[in-house]
Amino acid sequence: MSQVNFDNLISEQSESGRALRKLKNWMQSHNDVEVIYPNDLARELRSVDPIALTTALTFLVKEGVLKRVYKVITPGGVLADRDFNDPTEIPDKIADRFENTIDTSDLDIVPVFKKVA
Amino acid sequence: MTDYAALARELNRRVLEDPERRLLIIKEFYAERLAAGDPDGADFVLTLRSITMTDPQPPKWLVPTGVGFGLLTLIFLMAIVLLNVAGHEVSPSGKFALVGTMAFGAAFSAAAWIGSATLSGDVSQDSKKPLILSATGGFAMFVLVFFLGYSFYIK
Numbered sequence: 001m002s003q004v005n006f007d008n009l010i011s012e013q014s015e016s017g018r019a020l021r022k023l024k025n026w027m028q029s030h031n032d033v034e035v036i037y038p039n040d041l042a043r044e045l046r047s048v049d050p051i052a053l054t055t056a057l058t059f060l061v062k063e064g065v066l067k068r069v070y071k072v073i074t075p076g077g078v079l080a081d082r083d084f085n086d087p088t089e090i091p092d093k094i095a096d097r098f099e100n101t102i103d104t105s106d107l108d109i110v111p112v113f114k115k116v117a
Numbered sequence: 118m119t120d121y122a123a124l125a126r127e128l129n130r131r132v133l134e135d136p137e138r139r140l141l142i143i144k145e146f147y148a149e150r151l152a153a154g155d156p157d158g159a160d161f162v163l164t165l166r167s168i169t170m171t172d173p174q175p176p177k178w179l180v181p182t183g184v185g186f187g188l189l190t191l192i193f194l195m196a197i198v199l200l201n202v203a204g205h206e207v208s209p210s211g212k213f214a215l216v217g218t219m220a221f222g223a224a225f226s227a228a229a230w231i232g233s234a235t236l237s238g239d240v241s242q243d244s245k246k247p248l249i250l251s252a253t254g255g256f257a258m259f260v261l262v263f264f265l266g267y268s269f270y271i272k
Contacts, residue, residue, distance in 0.1 A: 042168040051122060054165045058157065068160060072140075086156075087147045087163070090140065106137045110167045111160065 016059065019045075019052035023060070036066065036113040057113055066113040073108045083112075119158055124150075125166045179236075183229030190222030209271075216266030223262045228255030 022045050027033075042053060060066040069083035074096045081097060084090050087109055093101050131142050143163070150159030197207065197215060207215055232251035 038164055038167045050165060050168045054121075054161055054168060057164060058161055061160075068164070070163070086160075087140070087144050088151075090144070104140050106139050108132075108139055109143060109163070111164045 016052045016055040019048050019056040020059065022048050023053070023056045034115050036115075038111060038113070061113070064116055067116050068111050068113055070109050070111055072104055073110060074102060075107070079110070079112075084109075119155065121158060121161050121165055124158070124162045125169065128162060128166060179229050179233040183226045183233065186222050186226035186229065190219055190226065193218060193222065212271045216263060216270060219266060220259045220263040224255040224259035227258035228252060231255070 023041075026041070026045060027036075036057075038053075038057065041057075042048070042050060045053060048056075057066065057068075061068050069085060070087055070090070071079040071083060072090060072094060074080050076096070078097065080094055082094060090104055090109065092104060094104055096102050128143070128146050131146070132139050135142065147159045147163070150156065150162070201207070228251045231254035232247055235247035235250045
């Protein structure tokens with residue numbers, strides 16, 4: 001886990017302090033997790049308000065603790081390997097994990113958060 | 118201040134209106150926010166949407182189904198008890214069917230409850246396979262009830 005001092009971050013962001021504290025505890029107890037999926041995180045931190053949790057994640061991106069990338073959800077429900085910095089970079093067709101070409105126009109995307117080394 | 122929750126709802130509404138163009142709509146939305154000078158807001162809305170609008174929820178019928186099967190099993194057992202009190206003995210061959218029916222009722226009830234609890238995240242935080250957990254729970258309940266019924270009632 002990054003050695004960033006979370007306590008400073010929490011005091012800087014009083015409005016989302018509770019969300020940041022919960023996120024800090026979660027990241028400490030999931031030290032081996034390198035990629036955070038917001039949907040899964042929200043399930044684990046059910047008591048945290050979604051907007052506060054989004055604010056906390058966004059804050060950590062701005063502070064360089066996390067990096068946000070976008071992934072395409074393939075028709076099979078799994079995430080394609082390739083990362084995109086923003087949705088507009090996603091091409092009309094991509095390869096899935098089995099190197100099949102798939103049309104992306106009707107697919108959904110999810111942001112995922114990677115720990116910055 | 119921008120209402121990002123409203124923007125997330127608006128994006129979701131657009132997507133639901135034309136799901137065949139899902140990604141194109143998301144791209145259009147993202148480009149709109151960029152044009153409005155709000156790139157952080159665009160990312161914020163997509164993260165919020167991911168957290169709030171794509172979380173699989175158990176179907177509304179799942180818990181009532183579980184309760185229904187449990188209730189049917191209970192009523193069935195109460196009827197058997199009442200019939201027994203009234204002097205109608207269950208025949209030895211009927212005991213097997215009775216225990217089987219009871220086990221199936223309990224199994225369906227457990228499967229529905231476990232499926233609902235798993236989908237809503239109440240069972241295991243790491244669980245990604247609600248159907249497998251639900252089926253396993255139902256099967257375990259069937260085996261347990263059938264074993265107990267066979268051991269204490271049929272034998």
